[in-house]
Amino acid sequence: MQLFVEQVLNGIANGVVYGSVALxxxxxxxxxxxxxxxxxxxxxxxTFISWKLTQxxxxxxxxxxxxxxxxxxxxxxxxxxxxxxxxxxxxxLNVVIVTLGMFLALNSLVQLIFGTDPQFMPSAFxxxxxxxxxxxxxxxxxxxxxxxxxxxLIAECVVLWFMLNRTKLGLKLRAVATNPDSARLHGIKxxxxxMLGWALSAAIGALAGSLVAAQRTGFDSNLMQTVLVxxxxxxxxxxxxxxxxAVICGIIVGVADALTIxxxxxxxxxxxxxxxxxxxxxxxVSPHGxxxxxxxxxx
Amino acid sequence: MTTDQTGATVExxxxxxxLELEAEPSPGRQTLWPQIPRPVFIARVIIGTAMAAAAxxxxxxxxxxxxxxxxxxxxxxxxxxxxxxLTGFNGQVSIGHGFFYGVGAFTSAILxxxxxxxxxxxxxxxLVLNGIVGLLIGLPALRVRGLYLALVTLGLAVLFPQLxxxxxxxxxxxxxxxxxxxxxASLIQGLDDDQWAxxxxxxxxxxxxxxxxxLVRGRIGRSMIAVRDQxxxxxxxxxxxxxxKVATFAISAAYAGVAGSLSVMVDHVAAATNPIFYFQRSxxxxxxxxxxxxxxxMGPAVGALxxxxxxxxxxDLIEGKEILAPAxxxxxxxxxxxxxxxGLVGGVRRFLxxxxxxxxxKGRPPTHPIPxxxx
Numbered sequence: 001m002q003l004f005v006e007q008v009l010n011g012i013a014n015g016v017v018y019g020s021v022a023l024x025x026x027x028x029x030x031x032x033x034x035x036x037x038x039x040x041x042x043x044x045x046x047t048f049i050s051w052k053l054t055q056x057x058x059x060x061x062x063x064x065x066x067x068x069x070x071x072x073x074x075x076x077x078x079x080x081x082x083x084x085x086x087x088x089x090x091x092x093l094n095v096v097i098v099t100l101g102m103f104l105a106l107n108s109l110v111q112l113i114f115g116t117d118p119q120f121m122p123s124a125f126x127x128x129x130x131x132x133x134x135x136x137x138x139x140x141x142x143x144x145x146x147x148x149x150x151x152x153l154i155a156e157c158v159v160l161w162f163m164l165n166r167t168k169l170g171l172k173l174r175a176v177a178t179n180p181d182s183a184r185l186h187g188i189k190x191x192x193x194x195m196l197g198w199a200l201s202a203a204i205g206a207l208a209g210s211l212v213a214a215q216r217t218g219f220d221s222n223l224m225q226t227v228l229v230x231x232x233x234x235x236x237x238x239x240x241x242x243x244x245x246a247v248i249c250g251i252i253v254g255v256a257d258a259l260t261i262x263x264x265x266x267x268x269x270x271x272x273x274x275x276x277x278x279x280x281x282x283x284x285v286s287p288h289g290x291x292x293x294x295x296x297x298x299x
Numbered sequence: 300m301t302t303d304q305t306g307a308t309v310e311x312x313x314x315x316x317x318l319e320l321e322a323e324p325s326p327g328r329q330t331l332w333p334q335i336p337r338p339v340f341i342a343r344v345i346i347g348t349a350m351a352a353a354a355x356x357x358x359x360x361x362x363x364x365x366x367x368x369x370x371x372x373x374x375x376x377x378x379x380x381x382x383x384x385l386t387g388f389n390g391q392v393s394i395g396h397g398f399f400y401g402v403g404a405f406t407s408a409i410l411x412x413x414x415x416x417x418x419x420x421x422x423x424x425x426l427v428l429n430g431i432v433g434l435l436i437g438l439p440a441l442r443v444r445g446l447y448l449a450l451v452t453l454g455l456a457v458l459f460p461q462l463x464x465x466x467x468x469x470x471x472x473x474x475x476x477x478x479x480x481x482x483x484a485s486l487i488q489g490l491d492d493d494q495w496a497x498x499x500x501x502x503x504x505x506x507x508x509x510x511x512x513x514l515v516r517g518r519i520g521r522s523m524i525a526v527r528d529q530x531x532x533x534x535x536x537x538x539x540x541x542x543x544k545v546a547t548f549a550i551s552a553a554y555a556g557v558a559g560s561l562s563v564m565v566d567h568v569a570a571a572t573n574p575i576f577y578f579q580r581s582x583x584x585x586x587x588x589x590x591x592x593x594x595x596x597m598g599p600a601v602g603a604l605x606x607x608x609x610x611x612x613x614x615d616l617i618e619g620k621e622i623l624a625p626a627x628x629x630x631x632x633x634x635x636x637x638x639x640x641x642g643l644v645g646g647v648r649r650f651l652x653x654x655x656x657x658x659x660x661k662g663r664p665p666t667h668p669i670p671x672x673x674x
Contacts, residue, residue, distance in 0.1 A: 035449070086636050093386070093589045094636045100582055101636075105629030112623055225575060229457050236450045270461040276454035283451075284442045 005132070005140045007258045013146040014230075015254020017215065020153055020208035021224070021231035022238065022246035024201045027160065030241050031173045031197025034083065034095055038102035039205055040224030040231070042078075045106055046071040046206030047213045047223065048114045051121050060124045064210045068203045075202025076195040078102070084194065110221045118218035124148070124211065145215055152211065156204065157243050164243075173197060230257070233275035237282055239292020249290060253278065336655040343651070354501060363493040367565055370493070372607040373500040374561040378580075379587035379599035380511055381554025386585070387594035388515050389547040390527030392445065395452025396584050397577030399429045399552040401459045401569075403559025405467060408476035408569035418483055418564055422503070425560035426553050433552025437545040456578040463571035474571035483564050500561050504600070507554060512596045514550075523547055524594075555584070590635045592642025601643045605635075 021040065028036050036042075046067045053063035082102065086094040125148030129141035164170035175183040176193040184190050212227070213219040234253045238245025253275050260267050260274050267273055282290055335343075358366050382396050403425040410416040410424060436455070443451055463474035485495035514520050522543045525533035534540050563569050571577070583606060591602020613627040639646040 082633060086640060093392070093585070093593060094640055096392075097586060097589050097636050098633050100586065101629040101632035103629070104625040104632075108623060108625040108629070112626070229454065232450050232453065236447055240447075269465045270458065272454060272458045272461055276451065276458060279447070279451055279454070280439055280443070283447055284439060 002138050002140065003262065004259075006138075007262045008255055009132075009140060009142055009146070011255030011258030012150070012251055013143060013215070013254070014257065015251035016146060016149040016153055016247075017208075017212045017227060017250075018230040018234045018253055019247040019250025020149065020156075020212065021205065021227055022234035022250045023153070023156060023160075023243060024205040024208060025231060025235045026238065026240060026243055026246040027204055028197060028201035029235070030164070030243075031177050031200070032079070032194050033177050034087075034099070036201070037096070037099040037228075038106060039201070040228035041103050041106035041110070042071070042075070042202055043205035043209030044221065044224045045110055046202070047121065047209035047219070048110055048119075050206070050210040051119055051213070052114070054122055060122050060214075064124060064207060067210060068206045071202040071206035072199045076199040078202070079195045079198035080191075083198070084191070107221055114221075116220060118220045120218055121210065121213035121216075123214035125214075149211055149215070152207070153247050156207070157247055160200075160204075160243055169196075229272065230254070230275060233279055236279050237275075237290055239290060242291035245291025338657075339651045339655040342654065346647075358494040358497045363491065366493040366497050368607055368611060369604075370497045370500050370565040371562075372604045373497070373504050374558040374565060375583060375587055375607060376600040376603035377500075377504050377507055377561065378555045378558035378584045379591070379603050380508060381551040381558070382584045383588045383593060383595075383599050384511060384514070384523070384554070385547055385551035387588060387598070388520065388527060389523040389544065391440065391544065391548065392449040393452040393551075394449050394578075394581045394585060395455035396551070396555040397579070397581035398452070398455040398459045399433060399555035400559035400562070400580055400584075401463065401571065401577045402432060403429055403556030404563050404569040405463060405476065405559075405571075406556070407560040407563045408478055409467070411478040411482055411563075412476050418478070419486075419499075422557060422560050425556045429556025429559075430549045430553040432556075433549040434545060436552070437548030440548055441541055441544055453578065453581070456581045457575070459577045460571040460574050467571070475568065476570075477568045478563065480567055483567065496564050500565065503557065503561065507557065508596060508600070511554075515596070519543070519546070586632060590632065590639075590642055592644030592646075592648075595642070595644045595648075598642055598644040605643060 021043065024043065025036065025039055028034060028039065049070055050060075050063040050067035053066055054060055058066070082098055083095060086098055123145055125145045127144065129143045130147070132140045132142055134140075162170075164174060172183070172188045173193050173196065175186070175188055176190045177197070180190045180194075183193075209224065213223060216223070230253055231250065234250035235246050237249035237253065238247075256274055256278065257271055260271050286292075357369055361369070378396060378400055381399075382393060385391050385393055406425045406428055407418065407421040410421045411418055440448055440451070460474065467474045467476065469475040480492075483492060483496065485492050487495060490498065515523065522533070522538045525536070525538050526540060526543050530540065559569075587602035587606045588599050589602070590605055591600065592598030609631050610624075610628055613631065614624045635643075641649070
């Protein structure tokens with residue numbers, strides 16, 4: 001039981017990481033309909049910017065805020081300069097190719113600008129843990145960093161949900177994602193909305209990256225690559241259009257992963273099977289994920 | 300790939316005649332494959348002959364190092380063609396063909412090292428085995444579409460190195476199987492080993508590309524394209540949706556498996572030590588297909604060659620700054636998509652269509668070729 005609780009806590013700690021990146025993926029998908037493979041590397045770049053700023057003596061929270069602002073602007077610029085020219089083309093594969101190109105380019109730029117050595121990112125949360133209970137001489141502790149990340153995630157979800165579902169701006173964003181042409185006929189500036197979608201998602205990614213890096217003892221340019229796979233799994237499980245789904249499924253994936261490592265020996269070393277199997281099972285039972293909306297196809 | 304071209308391409312698909320009508324040459328056939336204007340036809344013949352001649356002469360002109368590069372382009376092209384059948388013609392996006400490629404590579408390497416097979420005999424095994432694996436994975440893929448399929452297959456590619464590490468007993472405890480170089484010796488007198496590897500790969504590629512060409516021009520190919528363009532409409536005209544999708548998946552996987560098998564001959568190793576190697580390979584297949592031209596026959600070959608040369612030259616360009624190579628490579632990919640959104644072959648075809656229009660302006664009826672998906 002003791003071990004079980006510890007593993008669940010470990011899983012939650014990893015799960016919130018997956019969830020926070022999945023949130024950025026879902027946001028960009030909901031507002032622009034694009035699956036951004038470079039999301040992780042964009043976040044990585046922003047993380048290095050906030051690290052650099054803390055090195056310059058800025059307080060952590062301030063550094064993250066500045067880096068989010070930079071990411072916000074860069075996200076908008078990327079949409080306008082790199083994505084939009086290919087989006088109108090015949091093949092939707094082209095957008096995928098561009099994001100994959102960005103994936104490669106950003107990763108190597110990070111190494112070029114910031115070096116390949118592991119760096120240490122200071123945490124925005126107080127250190128230490130909260131003791132939950134003790135039995136048999138072992139204590140289950142909840143790290144304050146994990147708790148902080150959970151709270152930040154919940155706050156992000158509430159704000160984004162409110163913005164998307166309860167404001168005129170959110171309605172416009174969703175309208176453009178659903179049907180850009182109809183949205184344009186209603187006088188919505190589709191271009192601005194797409195830029196805003198990318199900007200928001202880049203900023204969320206910057207926040208996620210900076211907080212995640214602080215959870216690790218050190219981080220380098222590989223920080224996001226495995227996280228991205230799990231985050232994609234979380235986003236797919238959640239149905240790709242639900243913010244809450246992304247976060248909850250991120251935690252589900254994290255916990256399931258931790259428990260597999262602990263209890264299921266035949267899967268030792270091939271834990272990636274788990275998120276994969278989860279996606280398959282969920283999609284076979286319900287094609288729109290656990291939290292996704294059903295859509296009707298028109299011919 | 301499904302929504303924006305419904306109007307243009309579905310029409311001829313819906314007009315596709317049932318089998319018995321096809322036996323006799325009917326006028327309907329001509330609307331399906333429009334007559335090609337003579338200058339375009341001549342241009343195609345010239346381009347084709349020049350490319351074939353260059354391909355046959357190349358290994359005698361270049362050194363072994365460069366020949367290996369070209370052989371890499373060939374196996375990359377085969378895998379990209381497999382993906383092209385699935386993604387380009389059938390509309391199922393996969394970022395996991397590195398998985399099948401890896402299965403093919405390890406099949407060949409293990410049969411050679413542990414069971415003493417000759418390399419050539421392992422290629423059909425890799426083909427059949429991957430066809431079966433593709434069938435098994437294609438079945439659940441029926442329920443999963445578009446974005447989700449891309450993600451599930453992505454997971455496969457990430458999974459493969461872990462599977463290999465766990466189940467393959469390689470040298471030194473890592474998943475790495477290295478057949479002896481002399482097991483790949485040339486079977487033809489007068490050809491060096493690197494030239495033999497090149498010609499064997501080229502011959503297999505020619506056969507597989509010819510098969511693919513025949514496949515997509517026939518009834519099966521039209522079913523594949525119909526499913527891609529309008530799944531529901533395709534079922535209403537009697538296309539077997541599940542059968543078409545699963546069969547395409549299996550064929551596509553078999554192509555990737557052959558590519559993996561050939562990679563063992565070219566690179567002399569099957570390795571899964573890099574956790575994201577097979578994911579990177581999957582991306583390369585996708586990129587080769589897209590920059591060459593999706594849903595074309597020559598596209599994967601042209602794209603694979605462009606990709607290999609691009610990677611090689613970006614590495615050469617910046618000596619001492621290897622870190623920058625992926626940045627240039629990524630930037631080049633983005634640039635190609637910007638300049639030629641329909642791929643290199645799409646660009647050439649557009650140019651030829653322009654020639655065709657010019658010629659048709661001089662008295663011919665205006666029947667310049669609509670960009671069909673067959674050639």
